[in-house]
Amino acid sequence: MRQRLSVEAYTKGVLSGDTIILSRAITLIESKLKNDKLLAKAVLENILPYTGKAMRVGITGVPGVGKSTFIEAFGKHITSLKKKVAVLTVDPSSKKTGGSILADKTRMEELSRDPLAFIRPSASGLSLGGVARSTRETMLLCEAAGYEVIIIETVGVGQSETLVKGMSDFFLLLMLAGAGDELQGIKKGIMEMADAVAINKADGANKISAELAVTEYQNALHLFPKSDSDFITKVVTCSALEGTGIASLWELITEYQQSTIQNGYFEKNRQAQNLEWMHNYIRQLLEGLFYENTIVKKAIVMSEKSVKEGNELPVPAAELLLDLFMKNLLK
């Protein structure tokens, strides 16, 4: 591993927008080494006052929806407005999801060459919780480095959506026209999380079906309960290929930002996200202590089996495991 810099060097480099030092600071944050963790903590504390100013946009959609091409076009539009944009990814690249995002920059070639854009793929070798944490912290580093828009990309098939929703100001769902079939891969509950749905690949022969899809989704979504933001979920079309709908989508997001800042939701949501992050992390730590405990690890195999099969009640099984844990901890 490369040599570490000093806390001051990381801080100064990040704040000056130096992308090489920014990258190295992110690597530091992703590190599992104890010394790196202490160093990362100090850097994050230093940059904290310079964070929070970006618009954080979460983007999800199943593989095949054209996410990379969309983000490239969307990012290029943002940089054309002379705004700095960072693209981050929450992708625990689990084989199970089958939706792993290509972890290299080649898929957004043009955007990655743009000096106003910064692309950073998901950290590898971390759990979903670990990826979520490092992405949140990377987001703060990028904000401190002057990025005004942070795009956080994920795949709509696992549990990562809830995590990305929990760190975004605006959550965009990418879809394709075709009445439901393409949705087979998307997880239940994601539709209701979206602040906007964009029907992608609305070009050529697809245009008409995309317009029909807009009507369908608009009708469907007006049956949904309103969000706390008071913003009614919009459905739009776009084509990264033809470059249509991209600018108006960005305008929509800007409108959302303005209206939620005005009605106070923007700040309220950020505060709630911060608190939730703390409580979630407390839970992660507590559960880590518990489930990583050697005695618990041994005993839980049997408990899970008998509870699953209905031979043991969940509550006393849990109590027994907790007793074992506490005795082991206190001895």
Next chain:
Amino acid sequence: MRQRLSVEAYTKGVLSGDTIILSRAITLIESKLKNDKLLAKAVLENILPYTGKAMRVGITGVPGVGKSTFIEAFGKHITSLKKKVAVLTVDPSSKKTGGSILADKTRMEELSRDPLAFIRPSASGLSLGGVARSTRETMLLCEAAGYEVIIIETVGVGQSETLVKGMSDFFLLLMLAGAGDELQGIKKGIMEMADAVAINKADGANKISAELAVTEYQNALHLFPKSDSDFITKVVTCSALEGTGIASLWELITEYQQSTIQNGYFEKNRQAQNLEWMHNYIRQLLEGLFYENTIVKKAIVMSEKSVKEGNELPVPAAELLLDLFMKNLLK
């Protein structure tokens, strides 16, 4: 408080379907006294082999949707088929939700007089987690007492839906016709949880708008991702007043039961629910230990404030609190 019976007396009474002893066993389960808890645990262990045979139907809907009248008509239909039905409630009667269910039997007068029906309102004075636990255990007691259908009722405004969904085989959402407006009170995410949506009060002048609502919801729901059960969410109309749609809704639930038993989802779902219950309870116990700790209780006030306002990072704040907790625990 009334005198307790012996473990054997509770067990025998419940298994023989004695409703007076069943009621007393439920009271025992709801008790916070240590001795009662031990007694309850022994009773539950005894009856465990006789549980699991009922169809567990969760029902939700905002206040005003006509839940009580519906459940009365639905319950009467089930007893008319010579099946025993139990009606339980998950309602943490929090003032915040504003949707507290009347905690007495007068709202289902006819059903409560039916010898094949058993109605038990939510335990009072418990947290939402506590209510969920006692309802799950009450469900097991009712199954052991021979009830073939368990209806678990809740209000569609809070967090109780997820808990009820987590203990149901089939989740029914009651709605009214009127294109979205009545939904203002319902929480996001509930629509996607439903196995069926019933447009209630489809009688008299409402009939036409109810039929229109069916089409609307059907169109909306076919855009949703499919459930793991492979069962496509149905939208139906019903009227408790005119007695229409009740029988066919029960048939729908029976069909669901048969098809999910056949494709293996029924058992898989039950097993997953059991496991989830254990892990959720472990989390409850761990968080209980943590958040009830005197040192944590004091320190967390400041942490929450500074994290919320963005002056402190969630992760180090959580780590600090956990350090305090562990030191306090181990000293």
